[in-house]
Amino acid sequence: MADKQYLTAREAAEVLSVSAPTLYAYVSRGLIRSEPIEGSKRARRYFREDVERLGERKELRRNPATVAAKALHLGMPVLDSAITLIADGHLYYRGYDAVSLATTQSVEHVAALLWLGQLDANTATLFGTAEQKLPSRCFTMQRRLSELLTEVTPIERFQLILPMAATEDVAAYDFQPHAVAHTGARILWLLTLIAVGRNSSGPDLVRTLQEGWVPHNPAAASLLRAALILCADHELNVSAFTARCVASANATPYAVVIAGLAALQGAKHGGYTDQVEAFMAEVATPERAVTVITQRLKRGERVPGFGHQLYPDGDPRATALLALAAKTCPQEAAITLGKTVATQMQRAIGQRPTIDFALAVLANALHLPPGSALALFALGRTIGWIGQAIEQYQLDQLIRPRARYIGPAPQLKDN
Secondary structure, eight states: OOOTTEEOHHHHHHHHTOOHHHHHHHHHTTSSOEEEOTTOSSOEEEEHHHHHHHHHHHHHHHOHHHHHHHHTTTOSOOSOOSSEEEETTEEEETTEEHHHHHHHSOHHHHHHHHHHSOTTOOHHHHHTTTGGGSOHHHHHHHHHHHHHOTTOOHHHHHHHHHHHHHHTOGGGGOOSHHHHHHHHHHHHHHHHHHHHTOSSOOSSHHHHHHHHHOTTOTTHHHHHHHHHHHTSOOSSOHHHHHHHHHHHTTOOHHHHHHHHHHHHTSTTTTTHHHHHHHHHHHHOSGGGHHHHHHHHHHTTOOOTTBOBTTBTTOOHHHHHHHHHHHHHSTTOHHHHHHHHHHHHHHHHHOOOBOHHHHHHHHHHHTTOOTTHHHHHHHHHHHHHHHHHHHHHHHHTOOOOOOOOOOSOOOOOOOO
16 A cells, blocks of 8 residues: 555556546646656556545536535535645645744734735734724723633633724725735734733734733743744634635624634634643643543543544644744643653554644643633634635625525425
């Protein structure tokens, strides 16, 4: 059997249910990429991605209804997008490797890349005055919430305060790309300040988070920056699709982000971080890792934070973030615990950590306030939602799929 990226000629022909000559014809027409196998004069290997894509296209012609239904769950692409690519175990933002961006670029520059396609954009123009345009009564409301509802998490504060800010931002109704980008900058500043419970900022978004959450640990800034960038976008996940649907109705970027937050909180999306944190609290110490993992597996329970369907060889975002966390906070017990749990899961069932696990480890290692792992996820993903909205506004097309009715037949009147 060839490795996961390639297929042999026999395997490719079997997937497509065609003969070898037909396979070679597809290659000559440019439908399937192939390359010679080192050490062989004639044998070639074929890109699995191309073979599977061609197979889906053939199935679409034969049975469009079935393919459409499957497309809603990690199936055939249903929307064109120039923002994010997930391929061969890597994540790219407009052609740039996201892991590389996380350690070399600012959050503001990555936002400009996703929103306007300009990594070298003048971020001072985009973000410099955004904070000054935020309504002061949002911060008055935040203080009252903190006094009245002490258990409200950052993401819940986001959802309570954003609608108020939306009523005072008339510029949010301008759907031109640069205008939406400026609205996005205002929203991102507002959420950052809400997350740390402040009404004044540091020099940039990351420093504002660091000074508000871990003021005595400046080194944490690089870790927070990486987390935000790695969470910025992930193609057409449930919150991004929700954001695009809302944008397609010509709702404002505020409504887009509010809708995205609602989807993100779900237990099968960003809310999954809560399950990871509960699991890590159950393990508590490295010595208990094997016992807790074994007990969960014996009960038929999934261990949260491991195994991503789009990354069979491991989530590159988690790998990068965990490595940076270990480098930044090498003495923290949370780092040791995370390494032990990851090692035991790899040994037990061959699964590697996801970004949710990495965020939970990061939050524990930096001793961030409760709900911070999900707040980081939300702050980072807000960048992506704004980018998805800009792209959808430009399409100017309502997303309105049809449903296949499977209920009772209509009751017809007798003549």
